[in-house]
Amino acid sequence: xxxxxxxxxxxALELRAQRLGVLTSNIANAGTPGYKARDIDFAGALxxxxxxxxxxxxxxxxxxxxxxxxxxxxxxTVEMATEQTAFAENAIGYEATLNMIQDRVTxxxxxxxxx
Amino acid sequence: xxxxxxxxxxxxxxxSARAMSAQLVRMNAAASNLANAGTVAGSAQGAYRAMxxxxxxxxxxxxxxxSVKVQGVYQSGASPVQIHDPDNPLADGNGDVWQxxxxxxxxxxxxxxxxxxxxxxxxxxxxAKQLTMDTLxxxxx
Numbered sequence: 403x404x405x406x407x408x409x410x411x412x413x414a415l416e417l418r419a420q421r422l423g424v425l426t427s428n429i430a431n432a433g434t435p436g437y438k439a440r441d442i443d444f445a446g447a448l449x450x451x452x453x454x455x456x457x458x459x460x461x462x463x464x465x466x467x468x469x470x471x472x473x474x475x476x477x478x479t480v481e482m483a484t485e486q487t488a489f490a491e492n493a494i495g496y497e498a499t500l501n502m503i504q505d506r507v508t509x510x511x512x513x514x515x516x517x
Numbered sequence: 518x519x520x521x522x523x524x525x526x527x528x529x530x531x532x533s534a535r536a537m538s539a540q541l542v543r544m545n546a547a548a549s550n551l552a553n554a555g556t557v558a559g560s561a562q563g564a565y566r567a568m569x570x571x572x573x574x575x576x577x578x579x580x581x582x583x584s585v586k587v588q589g590v591y592q593s594g595a596s597p598v599q600i601h602d603p604d605n606p607l608a609d610g611n612g613d614v615w616q617x618x619x620x621x622x623x624x625x626x627x628x629x630x631x632x633x634x635x636x637x638x639x640x641x642x643x644x645a646k647q648l649t650m651d652t653l654x655x656x657x658x
Contacts, residue, residue: 420581422645426529427583429641430536432634433543434572434585461581482637493644497651504655 407510411502413451417444418496420461425489428468428480435476439468441488444495527577532584533642535575539585540635542570546590547627554619557600559607564597565617567624595620 421442431437447464470479550567558564573588595618603612
């Protein structure tokens with residue numbers, strides 16, 4: 403249903419939203435001792451979803467702990483430069499996907515109205 | 518790591534709000550420490566010791582969003598400095614007073630670090646808000 407209308411973009415948007423949550427969690431825990439930063443392998447999760455697995459399953463399988471460039475004494479592996487870059491990249495990806503969906507809706511609307 | 522499963526699933530905004538208030542606690546503690554730098558007491562026990570909040574992760578298992586809480590505020594191990602000052606009205610029998618064990622440089626760094634982390638959370642929340650608004654207002658021509 404929804405997937406066939408929006409194609410890969412529907413799945414991509416869901417994954418982008420999930421990844422936004424994970425990256426925000428990392429940024430929020432920048433000062434928590436022992437916190438291990440995580441990230442979703444977007445391409446891997448998208449591939450899993452296009453093979454038919456659900457969001458939760460795909461995200462669970464593609465979530466990995468971040469390997470820190472330099473480990474800190476308190477065991478926290480959040481590195482702001484990495485997180486903010488990933489966050490910005492993900493936000494742009496979200497916006498791009500949203501535009502694709504928007505264009506798709508416009509196209510369908512035109513077809514329905516017979517313009 | 519504790520579970521933060523409450524009645525409703527944690528959103529990005531809940532996570533950001535919690536992180537912001539945790540950083541605020543950190544900033545308040547550092548400001549209190551700075552305010553008490555240089556205060557003296559008549560005994561080692563009565564002297565002010567620096568306070569330091571320790572954070573812990575709050576994980577919402579339903580959404581996978583991890584937020585922060587202040588696990589507790591602990592007294593730092595820095596011991597008060599014994600100073601010989603017989604003219605001080607607080608001085609004990611030997612003419613000694615104890616100055617609070619506060620490292621001003623460490624407190625300044627703490628405040629700077631807390632405010633930067635606070636700002637990072639705010640900008641992450643602003644981006645999340647913008648994306649949510651874009652999705653909600655998805656206008657089609």
